[in-house]
Amino acid sequence: MGPSIATPVPAPVFHPTVWGDYFINFIPEPLQISDENMAERINRLKEEVSGMFQARKSVVDKMNLVDVVQRLGIDHHFEEQIATTLANIHSSEFNCSNLHEVALRFRLLRQQGFWVPPDEFDRFKNEDGSFKSCITNDPKGLLSLYNAAHLLTHKEVVLEDAISFSRSHLESLRSSLKPPLADQVIRALEIPLPRTLKRVEAISFIPEYSSAQDQTYSPAISELAKLDFNLLQHLHQKELKEITRWWKDLSGEIGLDYVRDRIVECYFWSYTVHYEQANARARMMLAKLFLLTSLLDDTYDVHATLEEARELNKAIERWDENDVSLLPEYLKKFFVKMINNFREFEDELEPHEKYRNIYNRKGFQTLSKCYLQEAEWFHQGYTPSFKEQMNVSVITAGGQVLSIGLLVGMGGVATKEAFEWAMGNTDIIRACGEVSRFMDDMSAFKNGRNKLDVASTVECYIKEHNVSSEVALAKIGSFVEDAWKTINQAPFKYPTLLPVVQRVTSLAKSMTLLFLDKRDAYTYSKDFKNTLENHFVKHISI
Structure with missing residues (x-):
């Protein structure tokens, strides 16, 4: 028998909020630039970055641009350009022996709803179906394979094998890697990139992108990502003030x-x-x-x-x-x-x-x-x-x-x-x-x-x-x-x-x-x- 239907039951003790009225009283740190000037600067940078989608000519350059823009959390400004770019990449022939680039293309296209078959990775396999040992010395490629394979659908055994293979080798390699790749591997082994929230990845990737300054680096993209995050954060802080008041009124009344x-x-x-x-x-x-x-x-x-x-x-x-x-x-x-x-x-x-x-x-x-x-x-x-x-x-x-x-x-x-x-x-x-x-x-x-x-x-x-x-x-x-x-x-x-x-x-x-x-x-x-x-x-x- 369960408890009587008329008997009140004791409530468990949930710990109280760790925030209280924090956001009602919150005064953000002053930024070096006002919201109005920030918005104006963002619009200028958006125009500059938008032009890059036309300016980048090779498939690899276009893919890197889309990947960076998405991981920095500024893709919401370039939805049309990204869709057009990926449609063009999907319809273009792509013969490549670079594991990172093949996996990057696979991930970007599948995320956008363009079908890419898993046999794209056959070129990295032996005749018996096992992955070639040479790619175990390519941590960037392994990480890209690991992330791409997490977009698998039902009965894609090839991609299940790719996850097991790449995870095993990334785990053995991670202690010998240097930042930012080491940090990206640690994050992916915890939550693979296709399951990582955009804002969570942006917070990690913005400083990584700024410090790496490799061939994909653009000062305009980097500045846009930082300004956009801060401007949006100001909006989120105002909303938190409003919704905390809403909750205080609601909970106080009931x-x-x-x-x-x-x-x-x-x-x-x-x-x-x-x-x-x-x-x-x-x-x-x-x-x-x-x-x-x-x-x-x-x-x-x-x-x-x-x-x-x-x-x-x-x-x-x-x-x-x-x-x-x-x-x-x-x-x-x-x-x-x-x-x-x-x-x-x-x-x-x-x-x-x-x-x-x-x-x-x-x-x-x-x-x-x-x-x-x-x-x-x-x-x-x-x-x-x-x-x-x-x-x-x-x-x-x-x-x-x-x-x-x-x-x-x-x-x-x-x-x-x-x-x-x-x-x-x-x-x-x-x-x-x-x-x-x-x-x-x-x-x-x-x-x-x-x-x-x-x-x-x-x-x-x-x-x-x-x-x-x-x-x-x-x-x-x-x-x-x-x-x-x-x-x-x-x-x-x-x-x-x-x-x-x-x-x-x-x-x-x-x-x-x-x-x-x-x-x-x-x-x-x-x-x-x-x-x-x-x-x-x-x-x-x-």
């Missing part, structure tokens, strides 16, 4: 002292999907949705009785703020505030966009229904089968609701087709949820889950297959890799939705960062503070 107070972390999560100035509206709306889903999660998981959870879900299904008589006082306030926030989302949309909020609400209602199912299982003392657990917990991991939510504030690419696609929990949306669910559950298994959490995918797998935790964790880890193969397939499967696919992929990348090495940098955010300071507090020296 008084949910049992929840994770993580507004800066929610903003970071949203920023990893939408960091550009043009997506300010989308970024703020998604950050708020992240927080609202987190509040709902904690309410179902760690505080509400089963009867309260049932009534809350009924209220969310009806979506009527006047129909809350059966809810306890603390949930009445929460529910009304939640509805008000969804109304505010709609108010921010143009008349022709307002239909988007219907999808937003439906995604939230689906999430609530699945949270309730987990609560039912817990209170009944029921351990679901692995398949049952997956069908529900992939939704509660947030892939679907957040993939819908990231579209709501976007511009023209957020079409009705895109919303239907996200709402339908298509393969990449589900795969994003799988990355989140499996990584979260492996973290919870390592760190200990909440007392009121239903059995995780790891525990269900152990019970169903009667295996050790080591075997189960290895299997769940392989499911993460399978999900990434599905995500990698999406640019070719949904070419008309490529900009949306790339945002959903960023959502999966954010999960990879937050749950790296079986940590949970959202729930246990103290150790993540330094990372957030690098993004939101420390500017980059010009």
Whole structure:
């Protein structure tokens, strides 16, 4: 028997926010140049860099330009030029015996939705299918191969072999390498470049690019990257001030002292999907949705009785703020505030966009229904089968609701087709949820889950297959890799939705960062503070 449905349950103790009112009172360090002058200088540099796409004549020079611009995080200024350049590269013949260049072309094209077959790497193999020993002395080429191979799709054994081969040799070589290559190898062995968030790579790559000054170096590109990062950081700091105030008002009014107070972390999560100035509206709306889903999660998981959870879900299904008589006082306030926030989302949309909020609400209602199912299982003392657990917990991991939510504030690419696609929990949306669910559950298994959490995918797998935790964790880890193969397939499967696919992929990348090495940098955010300071507090020296 589970606990009585009428018995209040004790709340776990989440550590308090490490930020408090920091961003409300934050005064950024003065820069050598004002925002207005910085924006003017950025526009001049953008024109100069834009001209480079025409000026570079060889395929290798063009590839290096695209790679540098993307890794420095300034590709959002040159989307058309990059698309045109890569289309031309894809249609051009490319006969090359340089491993780095072949792998770079493979990675850049696949990321952009241009299909490149894995047999491109056959030229680096022996007749028996093994990789030639001569490439083991080429660390730059091995690193490029390792990163490129992580764009593999299902049944691409050649690329699986390439990952194993290159990882093994990079691990043995890394202690003998010099910066910046040594640092890039360390980063890639932790998180491969195709799974690394743009802003995270930019923070590391900007100083590396400036200091290396090899044949790919351009002072204009370097300056643009630094100025653009700092100008955007000023915008992000203003938004953090605004959203911290929003959260302070919200939490003060509803008084949910049992929840994770993580507004800066929610903003970071949203920023990893939408960091550009043009997506300010989308970024703020998604950050708020992240927080609202987190509040709902904690309410179902760690505080509400089963009867309260049932009534809350009924209220969310009806979506009527006047129909809350059966809810306890603390949930009445929460529910009304939640509805008000969804109304505010709609108010921010143009008349022709307002239909988007219907999808937003439906995604939230689906999430609530699945949270309730987990609560039912817990209170009944029921351990679901692995398949049952997956069908529900992939939704509660947030892939679907957040993939819908990231579209709501976007511009023209957020079409009705895109919303239907996200709402339908298509393969990449589900795969994003799988990355989140499996990584979260492996973290919870390592760190200990909440007392009121239903059995995780790891525990269900152990019970169903009667295996050790080591075997189960290895299997769940392989499911993460399978999900990434599905995500990698999406640019070719949904070419008309490529900009949306790339945002959903960023959502999966954010999960990879937050749950790296079986940590949970959202729930246990103290150790993540330094990372957030690098993004939101420390500017980059010009």
